Amino acid sequence: MKIALFPGDGIGPEIMEQARRVLDVLALPGLVLFEGDVGGVGYKRQGHPLPQDTLEMAKAADAILFGAVGDPECDSLERDLRPEQAILGLRSALGLFANLRPATMFPGLEDLSALRPEVARAIDLLIVRELNGDVYFGDKGTRVLDDGRRQGFDIMSYAEDEVRRIAHVGFRAAQGRAKSGGKGRMCSVDKANVLETSQLWRDVVIDTAVEYPDVELSHMYVDNAAMQLVRDPGQFDVILTGNLFGDILSDQASMCVGSIGLLASAAMGETQGEFGTLGLFEPIHGSAPDIAGQGKANPLAMILSLAMLLRHSLGREDDAARVEKAVAKTLEDGIFGGDLGGSAGTAEIGDAVLQRM
Amino acid sequence: MKIALFPGDGIGPEIMEQARRVLDVLALPGLVLFEGDVGGVGYKRQGHPLPQDTLEMAKAADAILFGAVGDPECDSLERDLRPEQAILGLRSALGLFANLRPATMFPGLEDLSALRPEVARAIDLLIVRELNGDVYFGDKGTRVLDDGRRQGFDIMSYAEDEVRRIAHVGFRAAQGRAKSGGKGRMCSVDKANVLETSQLWRDVVIDTAVEYPDVELSHMYVDNAAMQLVRDPGQFDVILTGNLFGDILSDQASMCVGSIGLLASAAMGETQGEFGTLGLFEPIHGSAPDIAGQGKANPLAMILSLAMLLRHSLGREDDAARVEKAVAKTLEDGIFGGDLGGSAGTAEIGDAVLQRM
Numbered sequence: 001m002k003i004a005l006f007p008g009d010g011i012g013p014e015i016m017e018q019a020r021r022v023l024d025v026l027a028l029p030g031l032v033l034f035e036g037d038v039g040g041v042g043y044k045r046q047g048h049p050l051p052q053d054t055l056e057m058a059k060a061a062d063a064i065l066f067g068a069v070g071d072p073e074c075d076s077l078e079r080d081l082r083p084e085q086a087i088l089g090l091r092s093a094l095g096l097f098a099n100l101r102p103a104t105m106f107p108g109l110e111d112l113s114a115l116r117p118e119v120a121r122a123i124d125l126l127i128v129r130e131l132n133g134d135v136y137f138g139d140k141g142t143r144v145l146d147d148g149r150r151q152g153f154d155i156m157s158y159a160e161d162e163v164r165r166i167a168h169v170g171f172r173a174a175q176g177r178a179k180s181g182g183k184g185r186m187c188s189v190d191k192a193n194v195l196e197t198s199q200l201w202r203d204v205v206i207d208t209a210v211e212y213p214d215v216e217l218s219h220m221y222v223d224n225a226a227m228q229l230v231r232d233p234g235q236f237d238v239i240l241t242g243n244l245f246g247d248i249l250s251d252q253a254s255m256c257v258g259s260i261g262l263l264a265s266a267a268m269g270e271t272q273g274e275f276g277t278l279g280l281f282e283p284i285h286g287s288a289p290d291i292a293g294q295g296k297a298n299p300l301a302m303i304l305s306l307a308m309l310l311r312h313s314l315g316r317e318d319d320a321a322r323v324e325k326a327v328a329k330t331l332e333d334g335i336f337g338g339d340l341g342g343s344a345g346t347a348e349i350g351d352a353v354l355q356r357m
Numbered sequence: 358m359k360i361a362l363f364p365g366d367g368i369g370p371e372i373m374e375q376a377r378r379v380l381d382v383l384a385l386p387g388l389v390l391f392e393g394d395v396g397g398v399g400y401k402r403q404g405h406p407l408p409q410d411t412l413e414m415a416k417a418a419d420a421i422l423f424g425a426v427g428d429p430e431c432d433s434l435e436r437d438l439r440p441e442q443a444i445l446g447l448r449s450a451l452g453l454f455a456n457l458r459p460a461t462m463f464p465g466l467e468d469l470s471a472l473r474p475e476v477a478r479a480i481d482l483l484i485v486r487e488l489n490g491d492v493y494f495g496d497k498g499t500r501v502l503d504d505g506r507r508q509g510f511d512i513m514s515y516a517e518d519e520v521r522r523i524a525h526v527g528f529r530a531a532q533g534r535a536k537s538g539g540k541g542r543m544c545s546v547d548k549a550n551v552l553e554t555s556q557l558w559r560d561v562v563i564d565t566a567v568e569y570p571d572v573e574l575s576h577m578y579v580d581n582a583a584m585q586l587v588r589d590p591g592q593f594d595v596i597l598t599g600n601l602f603g604d605i606l607s608d609q610a611s612m613c614v615g616s617i618g619l620l621a622s623a624a625m626g627e628t629q630g631e632f633g634t635l636g637l638f639e640p641i642h643g644s645a646p647d648i649a650g651q652g653k654a655n656p657l658a659m660i661l662s663l664a665m666l667l668r669h670s671l672g673r674e675d676d677a678a679r680v681e682k683a684v685a686k687t688l689e690d691g692i693f694g695g696d697l698g699g700s701a702g703t704a705e706i707g708d709a710v711l712q713r714m
């Protein structure tokens with residue numbers, strides 16, 4: 001079992017350290033760990049946000065645990081050298097097209113959400129976001145028009161097979177959730193009243209639905225979805241959407257839960273390895289350069305990302321559940337970091353999780 | 358003074374009727390009203406969502422009051438004939454590039470927001486959304502690739518002058534708000550870490566800022582903005598953004614206020630008429646076909662749109678304030694429609710506003 005650890009920038013290294021301590025306690029048989037540079041750290045040490053040896057490590061691994069990238073000192077570099085290219089490059093080079101972003105209210109945290117407790121309590125949804133297409137990966141550039149004006153452009157597009165494979169992931173997730181009490185519903189979010197890309201998206205999702213008669217499919221425009229996620233997030237089960245809309249809606253949904261410091265995500269590919277599907281696992285939050293290196297960052301999203309890795313790429317459901325229970329217990333016991341209005345530091349929260357394992 | 362009234366689909370006609378009663382009470386000297394078909398109604402009566410004579414009426418008017426468009430019966434028409442083309446067509450034919458979407462908490466409604474009252478109470482922001490460019494108006498279509506796969510595509514783009522003119526609107530709005538207690542801040546929202554269109558947007562906004570040293574400019578990625586609008590919407594003053602991100606964030610912000618049935622919007626052009634700038638004024642909400650014709654729709658967003666029309670296109674600040682006060686009083690007195698958990702019908706709410714004028 002090979003796990004590649006890519007701590008990255010900002011708070012990445014300090015939260016990764018806590019995930020590593022959890023791994024030590026689990027003592028997985030035959031585990032091999034690699035560590036690689038990504039993001040601003042990759043650029044500063046090796047001249048590229050995704051150095052060649054990091055990419056090789058990722059390809060050779062069964063799963064990747066990713067901290068965070070983003071470094072204000074790199075903001076004026078040309079686009080290809082910016083920290084964000086590490087995560088975009090890994091998603092695309094490894095064909096990690098399916099982003100799973102669960103948002104569930106942790107018992108005891110209802111009062112910390114900006115939403116009213118009765119609204120917040122009902123949140124139990126999974127955003128399935130496409131990660132390899134959309135306006136993220138189309139042709140883009142800045143050109144000078146005939147009349148001398150500069151124009152920036154980015155091409156948004158989806159081909160039918162790209163939509164179909166993520167739709168299958170969404171439908172299957174809805175089926176899986178139905179087995180453990182989920183609503184068996186999927187809402188596909190697009191902007192088909194304006195975008196041709198969305199119209200094709202919607203047509204293909206409707207086509208694919210015939211294979212999943214047990215899943216109740218609905219469609220929603222993205223503006224309405226952003227509204228409904230505030231009004232009544234409890235109405236959603238699985239939300240299926242494209243790369244750009246998924247970026248926006250999943251951050252919004254995570255904040256409804258109370259803190260972005262708690263939510264993990266998986267980016268899954270199609271390659272089936274010895275233990276499961278190759279995946280990259282990372283907290284939803286960013287590198288938080290303002291609090292980096294101060295031992296203040298909440299490591300729980302990172303630790304929960306490790307749990308997702310154990311489940312989805314290594315097939316170790318028991319270990320995953322053990323880690324998740326320890327995290328839930330930590331929160332129940334009121335051990336809160338600054339993001340939740342508490343004062344526990346990074347290592348202290350890590351200690352608390354280890355004790356509860 | 359010529360006002361074109363375009364009621365449109367669904368609840369459009371019934372809420373427009375209430376706005377018209379308000380107009381009657383105001384008894385503006387020399388007022389001429391036109392009424393035109395738009396949306397599904399336009400298509401059904403005249404074969405086009407934006408019939409030629411409607412467009413002529415719009416061009417001849419000093420201001421346009423617009424209800425709502427959208428009709429499920431028209432969803433399978435080809436894109437050019439769908440109801441939404443009425444509003445997109447008017448925005449583009451009349452050069453209405455500046456969408457002003459204020460979101461302010463009405464006293465007494467804090468408890469109706471899905472946000473906690475103390476979070477909701479602080480909302481007082483203005484979204485300035487560009488309306489004539491972005492992925493809305495670029496080339497779009499569905500093509501068959503060499504290997505036979507269908508692909509939907511839409512080109513996103515902004516040219517520097519398009520960004521500059523909307524940036525000026527945003528900066529001036531921040532200055533104007535500062536005079537009456539506003540924070541004098543503008544946050545420009547983009548996705549410059551991924552999109553070239555956003556990078557150009559950001560560069561031009563930064564350039565334009567030198568003319569407004571009194572406005573504090575910041576930048577935020579759209580995913581973070583969607584999150585911050587839940588976490589702490591009170592941090593914002595003016596939000597400046599493009600067409601697509603503005604569509605999403607303004608609906609989200611409106612729901613933070615408690616009901617989308619309360620929020621008005623203006624789409625302004627550059628043409629200065631005799632009384633003010635030509636503008637189109639409409640509620641943020643849609644045509645709500647599920648409750649159409651039942652006398653249930655809340656007409657307040659429509660009436661507040663009329664108030665914006667009086668202020669921005671007819672230069673009648675006093676009349677605008679009179680209408681707005683009557684609406685605020687109606688809400689203070691607890692006269693709520695179904696969208697706010699009350700039982701007052703469309704005409705009843707209209708009556709209440711008229712009495713309070």
Ligand SMILES: CC(C)[C@H](C(=O)O)[C@@H](O)C(=O)O
Nearest residue numbers: 069084087088247550551580
């Ligand atoms: C860092 C950035 C490129 C990335 C994205 O937009 O996908 C991030 O926001 C995310 O959601 O993982």
Ligand SMILES: CC(C)[C@H](C(=O)O)[C@@H](O)C(=O)O
Nearest residue numbers: 193194223426441444445604
């Ligand atoms: C009806 C639709 C085309 C429109 C838009 O996306 O601009 C609407 O959502 C709006 O925000 O005015």
